[in-house]
Amino acid sequence: MTDSSNPYRAPDNRVADAEPTKDIIPAERWRRFVNLMVDYVACLSLSSFMGTMIGLAGGGDAFFALGLAGRYLLFSLVIVSYCIVLEFTLGRTLGKFVTGTKIVDRDGRPISLKQAIFRTLSRFIPFEAFTFFGENGRGLHDKLPDTYVVKMR
Numbered sequence: 001m002t003d004s005s006n007p008y009r010a011p012d013n014r015v016a017d018a019e020p021t022k023d024i025i026p027a028e029r030w031r032r033f034v035n036l037m038v039d040y041v042a043c044l045s046l047s048s049f050m051g052t053m054i055g056l057a058g059g060g061d062a063f064f065a066l067g068l069a070g071r072y073l074l075f076s077l078v079i080v081s082y083c084i085v086l087e088f089t090l091g092r093t094l095g096k097f098v099t100g101t102k103i104v105d106r107d108g109r110p111i112s113l114k115q116a117i118f119r120t121l122s123r124f125i126p127f128e129a130f131t132f133f134g135e136n137g138r139g140l141h142d143k144l145p146d147t148y149v150v151k152m153r
Contacts, residue, residue: 024108027149031099032132032139035149038095039082047071047078080120088116100152111147118145 027035051074086093091102091110103119105111111119122128122141132139142148 024104024106024148025151026137027099027101027151029133029137031101031151032137032149034099035093035095035101036129038098039093042094043075043079043082046082047075050074050078076124079123083120083123084113084116087111087119088113096149101149102152103147103149106146106148108150111145115145115147119147 051071054074083093087103088111091104096102103111105115119141122144125140128140130139132142138148
């Protein structure tokens with residue numbers, strides 16, 4: 001029996017060389033930029049609301065008592081919560097709803113919780129927010145967890 005006719009031989013292709021199984025059409029850079037701006041405004045609004053609630057609950061001076069580091073921590077917690085919860089549960093943030101995009105893995109399926117967490121934490125790399133302006137339109141927060149932002153409509 002020759003090697004080519006052996007039904008039990010190993011396949012010729014390696015899994016690492018496989019292309020995504022679905023046609024993944026990445027979102028354009030302008031959509032990605034609009035996503036960034038809408039999500040930034042949403043997170044800023046949420047953290048401002050939370051800061052106001054902290055101030056009201058603490059007698060008015062509580063928000064200023066947080067100091068700059070406390071306010072930065074509050075904003076960071078809002079970003080982390082906002083991105084992880086929405087991207088994992090819905091595959092979309094408010095910005096992605098506005099632009100008609102969603103996040104998928106390399107096979108076009110919803111992303112895992114691990115990918116959502118890694119994607120969100122990688123956003124804290126300095127100047128990372130603008131890495132999607134590079135050659136292929138994928139930012140570090142897409143490349144590191146192996147996710148894609150794709151058009152839905």
